[in-house]
Amino acid sequence: MGSLSLAPSLALAAKENLHSYHPKSRLKEYIPAFSYDEARLVAKLNANENPYGPSPKVVKAISESVSSGNRYGHGEAKILIEMIAEKEGVTPEHIMMGPGSSDLLEKTAFVQFMEGGNIVSADPAYMSIMRTAQALGATWKPTPLTLDYQHDLDAMAKEVDSDTKLVYVCNPNNPTGSITDPSKLKAFCSKTSEKVPVFVDEAYLEFLDDPEANSVVGLVAEGKDVIVARTFSKIHGMAGLRIGYIVAQPERIKSITSKVRSTMGLCVTSLNGAIASMSEQSFLANCRKMNTECREYTASEISSLGYDIIPSNTSFMIFPIAMEGQPFLKGMYDEGVGVRVFNIDDKPWCRVSMGTMGEMQQFVETFKKITA
Known part of the structure; x- marks a missing residue:
């Protein structure tokens, strides 16, 4: 065939x-x-x-925290954010939590496309952020993948114009499962983010043998206007517990949290589960x-x-x-x-x-x- x-x-x-x-x-x-x-x-x-998943230690942590369900989880959120910041090499001000990375994709779209504009992405791609952008009146500029199923970064760069409010990259990509060359992607994100924020969805990154080498999160520490999404839904086995995060410049985080809630949408049980899962290497x-x-x-x-x-x-x-x-x-x-x-x-x-x-x-x- x-x-x-x-x-x-x-x-x-x-x-x-x-x-x-x-x-x-x-x-x-x-x-x-x-x-x-x-x-x-x-x-x-x-x-x-x-x-x-989730792992036995996560199940135990969640079970033990049920009795704290009458309290908000702001303290646990602070602990988890500090753990994530240390892992990603940034400050806590670079982190925003949410009930899964899809929620954070959509919240970013709400903030970026309140006054229209366009979003550039690969096609096929994970469509959550594009759907939300279009629902708000934005237009989507789809760019076909290359013949070996990588993001066509050169073509995507050409699609960026004065009305572009965000560039979206899903790497590894869903639904194709393919990965884009990390060195080329980092160069693309570094250059493009000088014009417009670049959102890189790394939900499946941890299934790679060397996830750190394929991540662009280091660009955030360099001061680039790059947003990186991660989730506890996939390899952590916590899809039904709904917890994820983005790493971005503090100003970009504030632009979102000034309009929508962050840790208020998280359960104390899920937070304790995520804290436990962080050490379950x-x-x-x-x-x-x-x-x-x-x-x-x-x-x-x-x-x-x-x-x-x-x-x-x-x-x-x-x-x-x-x-x-x-x-x-x-x-x-x-x-x-x-x-x-x-x-x-x-x-x-x-x-x-x-x-x-x-x-x-x-x-x-x-x-x-x-x-x-």
Whole structure:
């Protein structure tokens, strides 16, 4: 089966049961045209969740802090912010907390696009901040990924104009799982941030073997107008506990917190869980190891069937499938396997999150059955 190029193309044709991200986007998502009970899934592989977390120490910390639920968590937030600041090499004034990084993406959009403007990003990309920007009246300037699925930084730089209020980069990228060369990205962020703030979403960074080498957070310490987002939802296994943060210049942080709340939206239980997880390096390393093993197994099995998978650096992978998206989606869910199906350049693609090895074996067997 030949590989499907993500080269520039026209807007996608509308299809039944497709959720449109934007008329100009090359990416849309199939919404299930059937009812299902997610609790009955034997393999829930549709939301990029960590199947191994939270760690036992995090569970203990959360359990012990429930009795403090009558108090606000401002003290715990201060402790966590100081821990994060030390880890990232900045001051506490460079940190803003929120209930997950998506919340912080949206809050940034609210502040940046209150008076319109445009946002520049790759396409396909994680669409949260673009959706919010457009809802506020801004326009989106999508830039196709390169043929090897990296951000086309030169093309993105050319899209920046006097109306651009923000440039968004998701690295590693969702939904493609691909990574952009760190040295080129750092140079791009450094130069572009002299004109406009650059928001780099590093939600999946910690699944890389050397996350620090691929992060642009050092640019913040250098004084660059770069915003870096991280989350406890992915490798920390705390998706349902909702906690994340951004690292940015204090002036940029103040521009957001002067309009929206920060730590007020956080639970004392989640804060204590995140504090405990910060020191759980062995747990995180083990999650990374098991994720890699499952990803390599799944990629090998699916590739052996003739499918071309985009090399992934994350907790998910995506590849084009040879049947219509809606029947494929229903077939997988009917067998108890939840996945996501996207339409990219008018072709259906399956995005599968990494579960346990047993869940990935279930996925492979179900995939073979549905596509036979």
